[in-house]
Amino acid sequence: MTNFLEPAALGRLPLANRLVMAPMTRNRAADDGTPTDLMAEYYAQRATAGLIIAEAATPNAVGRTYPNITAIHTPGHVAGWRRVTDAVREAGGRMFLQIQHGGRIGHPATSGHTPLAPSPVPLPDTIFTPDGHRPTVVPREMTADDIRATVADFATAARRAVEAGFEGVEVHSANGYLLHQFLAANTNRRTDAYGEDRTRFTVEVVAAVAAAIGPERVGVRLSPGLTVNGIEEGDTERLYPALVAALRPLGLAYLHLVHADPEAPLFRRIRASWPGTLIANPVLPELTTRAVDTAARRLLDAGADLVALGRPFLANPDLMTRLRLGAPLNEIRDRYLMYVGGATGYTDYPALDAQASSASMVAWEGARVA
Numbered sequence: 308m309t310n311f312l313e314p315a316a317l318g319r320l321p322l323a324n325r326l327v328m329a330p331m332t333r334n335r336a337a338d339d340g341t342p343t344d345l346m347a348e349y350y351a352q353r354a355t356a357g358l359i360i361a362e363a364a365t366p367n368a369v370g371r372t373y374p375n376i377t378a379i380h381t382p383g384h385v386a387g388w389r390r391v392t393d394a395v396r397e398a399g400g401r402m403f404l405q406i407q408h409g410g411r412i413g414h415p416a417t418s419g420h421t422p423l424a425p426s427p428v429p430l431p432d433t434i435f436t437p438d439g440h441r442p443t444v445v446p447r448e449m450t451a452d453d454i455r456a457t458v459a460d461f462a463t464a465a466r467r468a469v470e471a472g473f474e475g476v477e478v479h480s481a482n483g484y485l486l487h488q489f490l491a492a493n494t495n496r497r498t499d500a501y502g503e504d505r506t507r508f509t510v511e512v513v514a515a516v517a518a519a520i521g522p523e524r525v526g527v528r529l530s531p532g533l534t535v536n537g538i539e540e541g542d543t544e545r546l547y548p549a550l551v552a553a554l555r556p557l558g559l560a561y562l563h564l565v566h567a568d569p570e571a572p573l574f575r576r577i578r579a580s581w582p583g584t585l586i587a588n589p590v591l592p593e594l595t596t597r598a599v600d601t602a603a604r605r606l607l608d609a610g611a612d613l614v615a616l617g618r619p620f621l622a623n624p625d626l627m628t629r630l631r632l633g634a635p636l637n638e639i640r641d642r643y644l645m646y647v648g649g650a651t652g653y654t655d656y657p658a659l660d661a662q663a664s665s666a667s668m669v670a671w672e673g674a675r676v677a
């Protein structure tokens with residue numbers, strides 16, 4: 308049985324353990340998307356994760372989703388991220404950056420642009436902007452030139468991420484953002500080649516990013532069947548095996564599945580057809596040590612190589628220590644502060660009391676020896 312606390316590797320990159328901090332947008336960047344020193348502190352606190360996938364960063368201005376999210380398309384963004392990666396490296400951590408284009412999830416009040424999308428199908432409901440919640444706008448259908456420019460922006464953003472000190476990047480093709488909008492039938496109503504084959508845009512973006520920085524530095528995040536952000540794929544069971552087959556020859560660092568259920572036939576099918584590293588992000592029934600432990604073990608037993616966790620890392624800078632000791636987890640104190648604010652609800656989640664944790668470590672080691 309694979310133990311998630313034991314060392315692992317991602318290609319040639321050694322990892323201290325098999326747990327990955329999942330990408331989480333925390334909206335603490337400067338107004339122009341530049342990462343701040345507070346963000347460097349937050350990520351360095353969590354450097355004991357085997358791998359950190361840093362939150363979504365936009366590859367261009369039009370792809371911006373919400374206020375104070377991060378970006379990676381100017382020298383200033385690169386300099387800001389460099390301070391983050393330096394802090395994490397100094398603390399012994401490894402880090403990828405997620406690259407995300409919002410597509411229809413965006414608003415002129417936030418980005419200064421009419422959002423772009425595969426088809427002019429608006430996000431239902433409202434969207435959070437610097438002026439509070441506003442009705443969404445109808446996105447502009449991407450032309451062939453828009454598509455070429457966006458693919459190129461992803462590749463340039465990936466080069467900038469490497470320049471900023473990241474080990475690699477994760478292309479965000481999940482959770483209803485631009486690439487997922489191309490994959491899903493209800494948001495991609497195109498009649499050109501990108502509509503006939505809805506996997507085409509994701510494959511083109513990933514191939515361009517892999518050509519820019521090397522496939523061993525590139526992962527892809529997918530959320531098969533997830534209906535978040537108004538997505539209806541329509542043909543999940545056909546779509547994802549086709550997408551995975553098209554991505555396979557690229558020789559990527561990893562495939563990352565959201566809402567991974569080790570019992571689901573599609574999970575098993577994707578695992579069987581993906582020869583490379585598979586990162587699985589489970590659905591946790593509750594945020595407890597036992598739930599994390601059980602979910603991680605079940606996924607590793609079902610063939611996942613690494614397990615990604617979001618909220619457990621958000622609320623526990625010393626998650627690895629707590630899992631080693633079987634110690635309780637901090638609760639998320641204020642859901643609002645997950646996406647807004649400064650240090651409160653961000654860098655002030657406490658680590659275990661040092662004395663208490665060394666006492667329980669001794670007890671735990673003693674129990675193991677006995």
Ligand SMILES: Cc1cc2nc3c(=O)[nH]c(=O)nc-3n(C[C@H](O)[C@H](O)[C@H](O)COP(=O)(O)O)c2cc1C
Pocket residue numbers: 329330331332333362363405479481482528565566588589590591615616617618619645646
């Ligand atoms: C505050 C917050 C921000 C998130 N931001 C992102 C993001 O930027 N990119 C992404 O792919 N997923 C994002 N997610 C989803 C997480 O990566 C993860 O899939 C989800 O939280 C489920 O894992 P968990 O139960 O371990 O938290 C976010 C989740 C949370 C709670």
